[in-house]
Amino acid sequence: MAASETGSEDLRPIAGIDRLIHEPARLMIMAYLYVVESADFLFLMRQTGLTAGNLSSHTSKLEAAGYIEVVKEFVDRKPHTMLRLTGAGRDAFQGYREGMMQVLR
Amino acid sequence: MAASETGSEDLRPIAGIDRLIHEPARLMIMAYLYVVESADFLFLMRQTGLTAGNLSSHTSKLEAAGYIEVVKEFVDRKPHTMLRLTGAGRDAFQGYREGMMQVLR
């Protein structure tokens, strides 16, 4: 592996990157949940700067993929949405992170 | 900064990420050119696994943004396209890289 040294093996992970996580808005959501374990809708909305509509549609997609768990409950007679990463979501984020780190290293 | 410790500052860079570079296909192109300084169209096509059409449209966008320089010349009576990063492209990639590393660190 001397004459064929190109460094190209290193960017192969990108070809199969998880686009669900790669999208900036969802990357923020995933990265945040990865750290705090659990957050509510409004707090996440302020932290990410996303509008309610965008946050809603992104969390729906992450939920459909099984990456996050969405728990809706009434607190003080008002709706309250709590989000947390699932095991699959945690694994997927770790995989994404490793792939990206390998390329940006 | 003890009670308000959230870690949220760390994912702010994502909100303003450079989407031109963030797109996986272009990230591969940029990451590759960042390392080798110069590559031809066909070689890059094989390295990235992109079709000619996709590579063409992506390099056009990177060129329009001033991130890469596209030099066309005839070699052996056949067209030959050489690509290389511009100074702006190099800076943009470094900025992208730093923003992502900060979040994935």
Next chain:
DNA sequence: CAAACAACTTTGCGACACAAAGCATTATAT
């Protein structure tokens, strides 16, 4: 000289991100 090949470029379509509008419930003012 026609048919195939090489090296791209352009076109067409489906997917998706974002913003604006909508909906359901609760709180507040009159």
Next chain:
DNA sequence: ATATAATGCTTTGTGTCGCAAAGTTGTTTG
């Protein structure tokens, strides 16, 4: 009591964009 505003989301609509397929321009081969 009834209207008005606010809260907490969800759904809809529009434009953008990535990808594959078809097209273009020039070259080599039978």
